[in-house]
Amino acid sequence: MSSNNRFYLASAPIWRALIHLCIPMIAGMSVGAVYNVINGGFIGSLHSTPLLAALTFSLPVFALIMAIGGMFGVGGGTYISRLLGAQEQGGADAAAAAVRVKQVSSFTMWASLAAGAVIGALGVVFATPIATAVGATGASLAPTALYIGAMFAFAPILVACFSLEQIVRAEGAAVASMTGLIASTIANLIFDVLFIIILGWGVLGAGIALGLSNVVMVGYYIWWLTRKSEVVSLAPRWFRADRAMLTTVFGVGVSELLQSSFLIVTTLVMNWIAIGYGDALLASMGVALRISQLPEMMCMGVFVGVIPLLAYAFGARNAARLRQGIAGAAISIVGITVVFSTIVFLFREQVIGLFSVDPKVLTDGTLILTAMLVSTIFNGITGLVIAVFQATEQMRNATIMSIAQGVLFIPVVLVGNAVFGITGVIWAMTVTELLTFALGMALFAASRRALAAEPSPEAVQAAAEAVAADTAAESTVVA
Numbered sequence: 001m002s003s004n005n006r007f008y009l010a011s012a013p014i015w016r017a018l019i020h021l022c023i024p025m026i027a028g029m030s031v032g033a034v035y036n037v038i039n040g041g042f043i044g045s046l047h048s049t050p051l052l053a054a055l056t057f058s059l060p061v062f063a064l065i066m067a068i069g070g071m072f073g074v075g076g077g078t079y080i081s082r083l084l085g086a087q088e089q090g091g092a093d094a095a096a097a098a099v100r101v102k103q104v105s106s107f108t109m110w111a112s113l114a115a116g117a118v119i120g121a122l123g124v125v126f127a128t129p130i131a132t133a134v135g136a137t138g139a140s141l142a143p144t145a146l147y148i149g150a151m152f153a154f155a156p157i158l159v160a161c162f163s164l165e166q167i168v169r170a171e172g173a174a175v176a177s178m179t180g181l182i183a184s185t186i187a188n189l190i191f192d193v194l195f196i197i198i199l200g201w202g203v204l205g206a207g208i209a210l211g212l213s214n215v216v217m218v219g220y221y222i223w224w225l226t227r228k229s230e231v232v233s234l235a236p237r238w239f240r241a242d243r244a245m246l247t248t249v250f251g252v253g254v255s256e257l258l259q260s261s262f263l264i265v266t267t268l269v270m271n272w273i274a275i276g277y278g279d280a281l282l283a284s285m286g287v288a289l290r291i292s293q294l295p296e297m298m299c300m301g302v303f304v305g306v307i308p309l310l311a312y313a314f315g316a317r318n319a320a321r322l323r324q325g326i327a328g329a330a331i332s333i334v335g336i337t338v339v340f341s342t343i344v345f346l347f348r349e350q351v352i353g354l355f356s357v358d359p360k361v362l363t364d365g366t367l368i369l370t371a372m373l374v375s376t377i378f379n380g381i382t383g384l385v386i387a388v389f390q391a392t393e394q395m396r397n398a399t400i401m402s403i404a405q406g407v408l409f410i411p412v413v414l415v416g417n418a419v420f421g422i423t424g425v426i427w428a429m430t431v432t433e434l435l436t437f438a439l440g441m442a443l444f445a446a447s448r449r450a451l452a453a454e455p456s457p458e459a460v461q462a463a464a465e466a467v468a469a470d471t472a473a474e475s476t477v478v479a
Contacts, residue, residue, distance in 0.1 A: 005171055005172035005173055006084070006171075006172065008020045008021060008172050008309075009081070009084070009085070009171075009172045009308060009309055009312040009313075010085070010088065010312065010316065014321070014324040014325060014328050015328060017309055017325075018302075018305075018306065018309075018325070018328050018329065018332065020172075020174060021169075021172065021174045021305040021306060021308065021309055022174070022301055022302045022305035022306060022329070022332065023174075023301075023305075024174040024175050024177060024178030024305070025169075025174055025177065025178065025300075025301035025302070025304055025305035026297075026298050026301030026302065026305070026336075027178050027182070027301070050138075050139040050140040050143060050279060051143050051202055051203055052282075052283040052286055052287065052361075053136075053140045053144075053279045053282040053283045053286065054136065054140050054143035054144040054146075054147055054203050055147065055203065055206070055286050056271070056282045056283065056285050056286035056289070057131065057134050057135055057136045057140060057144040057271060057282070058134070058144055058147045058148050058151065058203075059267055059286075059289075060134050060264040060267045060268055060271075061123070061130065061134065061148045061151055061152070062151060063260050063264050063267065064119075064260070064261070064264055065116070065119065065151060065152075065155050065158045065159060066158065066159075066162055066260060067256065067257050067259075067260030067261055067264070068112070068115050068116060068119060068159045068257070069112055069116070069158065069159040069160070069161065069162030069163050070162055070253070070256035070257065070259075070260055071250065071253035071254060071256050071257040072108050072111055072112040072115070072159070072162075072163045072166075072249065072253060073108065073112070073162045073163040073164075073165065073166030073167070073253070073256075074166060074252060074253050074255075074256040074307075074390055075108075075248070075249035075250055075251070075252040075253025075254075075256070076104050076105065076107065076108030076163065076166065076167060076170075076249050076253070077108075077166035077167055077169060077170040077307070077308070077311075078170070078252055078307060078308075078311045078390055078391055078393075079104050079248050079249055079252070080101050080104050080105060080167065080170035080171065080231075080232065081170045081171070081307070081308045081311035081312045081315065081391070082311045082312070082314060082315035082391075082393070083097045083100055083101050083104070083315060084097070084101065084170075084171065084231065084312055084315065085311065085312035085313060085314065085315025085316035085318075086315040086316065088315075088316040088318075098231065101231050101232055102231075102232060102233040102235075102238040103238050103239070103240040103245065104245065104249070105167050105225070105232035105233055105234060105238070106233055106234055106235060106236065106237075106238035106239045106240075107238075107239055107240055107241060107245055107249065108163050108166075108167055108249070109160060109163055109164060109167070109234050110234075110236060110239055111241070112159045112160050112162075112163035113156050113159070113160045115159060116155045116156035116157070116158065116159030116160060117155070117156045119152070119155050119159070120152045120153060120154070120155030120156055122152075123148065123149070123151070123152025123155060124149055124152045124153055127145045127146075127148045127149035127152060128141075128145040130145075130148055131144040131145040131148050133268075134148075134267075134268055134271060135268065135271035135272050135275050137275065139279075140279060140282075143202060143203040143204075144203075146202075146203055146204040146207065147203040147204065147206060147207045148207075149207070150204055150206075150207025150208050150210070150211060151207050151210065151211065153207075153211065154207075154210070154211025154212075154214060154215075157211060157214045157215055157218055158211070158214050160218055161184075161214045161217050161218050161221070164218060164221035164222065164225065165177055165180060165181070165217070165221060167221075167225060167232055168180070168221055168224060168225060168229075169304075169305070169307075169308055170232075170308055170311075171229065171231055171232065171308070172308055172309075172312075173224070173228075173229070174305060176221075176224050176228070179220065180217045180220045180221050180224075181217070183216055183217060183220055184213045184214060184216050184217035185213070187212065187213040187216040188209050188210060188212075188213035191205075191208065191209030191212050191213060192205070192206065192209045194209075195208055195209050196209070222234065248393075251393070251395045252390050252393060252395060252398065254395075254399065255386065255389070255390060255395065255398035255399045255401070255402040256390070256402070257402075258399060258402040258403050259386065259401075259402035259403075259405070261406075262402065262403055262405055262406025262407070262409075265406045265409075265410070266405065266406050266409040266410070266413075266429070266432075269409070269410055269413060270285070270413065270425070270428075270429075273413060273414075273417050273425055274425060277422055277425075278360075280358060280360035280361050280364060281360075281364050281422070283358070283361050283365075284352075284360075284361045284364035284365035284368055285364075285365075285368055287352060287361065287365050288352070288365050288368040288369040288372055289372065291344060291348075291351055291352070291369055292344070292369055292372035292373055292375075292376065294340065294344065295336060295337060295340040295341045295344060295373070295376050296376050296379060296380070298336045298340060299333045299336055299337060299376065299379065299380030299383065300380075300383060302329050302332045302333050302336065302380070302384070303329055303333065303380065303383045303384040303386075303387040304383075304387065306325055306326075306328075306329040306384075306387065307387050307390065307391050309321075309325045310322060310325050310326065310387065310388060310391035310392065311390075311391040311392070313325060314391055314392045314393070322392075326384070326388055329384055329387075330381060330384060333380040333381060333383075333384060334380075334381070336380070337376050337377050337380050341373045341376050341377070344369075344373060345369075345370065345373050348366055348369045348370065348373075349362075349366055351369075352365040352366050352369065364422075364426075367423075367426055368426050371426050371427050371429065371430045372429070372430075374430050375429055375430045375433040378433040378434050378436070378437035379433050379437075381437060381440070382401070382433065382436050382437050382440045385401060385440035385441070385443070385444050386398055386401045386402065386440070388444070388447075389401065389443075389447070392447075394447060397443045397447060400439075400443065401436070401439065401440055401443065404435075404436050404439050404440075405432055405433070405436045408432045408435050408436060409428065409429065409432040412428045412431050412432050412435075413425060413428035413429075413432075416428040416431070
């Protein structure tokens with residue numbers, strides 16, 4: 001870890017630290033969101049509503065794959081940041097913490113690769129049944145199965161990619177994280193032109209392009225962590241899977257897994273209900289989602305980018321810096337939401353028209369986009385609250401928030417569909433986001449221990465076990 005990166009995590013003025021950590025994340029994620037829009041445009045240029053619908057049907061599968069990566073990446077990344085921050089405490093065993101950082105980073109990468117390989121093998125074999133399970137039927141079934149199969153074939157890379165990106169950011173290297181995201185996006189665009197436009201492989205080409213672009217990202221992150229990082233190691237000899245490792249990584253990471261898993265559930269329920277209104281509604285949802293992702297990804301760049309700072313401050317027991325980081329991130333998210341969601345809203349009809357000439361898609365897409373943009377008002381702050389809980393090892397609160405959206409969405413969309421029809425379906429997620437936001441505010445207000453940067457008894461016990469394990473491991477390495 002360079003002294004410059006540690007400076008931004010430990011002592012830089014809070015707004016300077018946020019700019020260093022969040023702007024690169026915003027840039028990287030925004031480029032990715034722009035790519036998703038362009039990717040939808042490539043498929044849309046084929047003038048096939050079933051192909052556009054296939055992209056929408058495939059979203060739960062992509063979310064599942066990334067959820068596995070998120071479990072390892074968020075759990076391992078926040079653990080690394082807390083260990084780095086803990087080195088600032090008086091009397092801390094810096095050598096043991098340094099060993100543990102290497103063990104955590106090695107475990108995060110190799111375990112995520114193994115998990116991705118297992119999921120990928122199963123997914124390739126059962127691609128068509130899975131396509132049916134997510135709601136694809138008729139003309140949309142075959143392209144959905146092709147896209148899903150391609151994603152599963154690259155599952156080890158996709159899972160490892162997200163894990164490695166979290167490790168890079170854990171030590172404050174936001175620019176390196178951004179570089180990997182942008183490199184992957186550029187590669188994806190090139191591969192899209194080759195496989196979709198030139199070779200005419202449709203959604204299969206889009207899936208292959210997605211996988212190969214992530215190969216580029218994984219290669220860059222491995223190179224950076226191997227050559228540039230001074231604190232982590234990906235070497236298999238540092239791999240550990242002791243009790244403290246599993247408890248800490250999965251204790252925090254499971255909230256990310258549950259959040260994404262319930263997102264899958266909500267998407268499936270939405271697909272099953274929406275399919276009754278025809279492929280045009282599903283295609284509209286896919287187009288609107290890609291457009292609304294721009295302001296959403298910018299907000300995500302803030303609350304994802306600030307996690308290392310919050311975890312570092314918590315590990316160092318620096319309550320004042322923890323509060324400053326939370327406040328600065330919240331102000332940034334509100335500002336982004338107001339400005340960019342307003343801009344997208346004003347030009348929503350023109351933007352939707354770039355993707356389809358189907359009058360039904362244009363009508364439904366405009367309404368869906370409006371509902372999604374309203375959702376961003378609440379979604380960004382909710383994401384920040386979850387990030388705070390993850391960074392400060394509030395596993396219970398993080399888990400509650402992660403499952404709340406899925407649990408609340410099902411009754412909301414069922415009632416909305418029964419009472420208001422298609423309008424109720426479209427606005428169901430917005431209502432759910434509002435309810436989840438209210439729950440998050442209540443849990444955050446009651447979370448006094450974390451705001452004081454005081455460790456929970458469970459965290460103290462886990463830390464003690466980790467130090468003991470580190471000491472033993474270090475002695476073994478030296479011997």
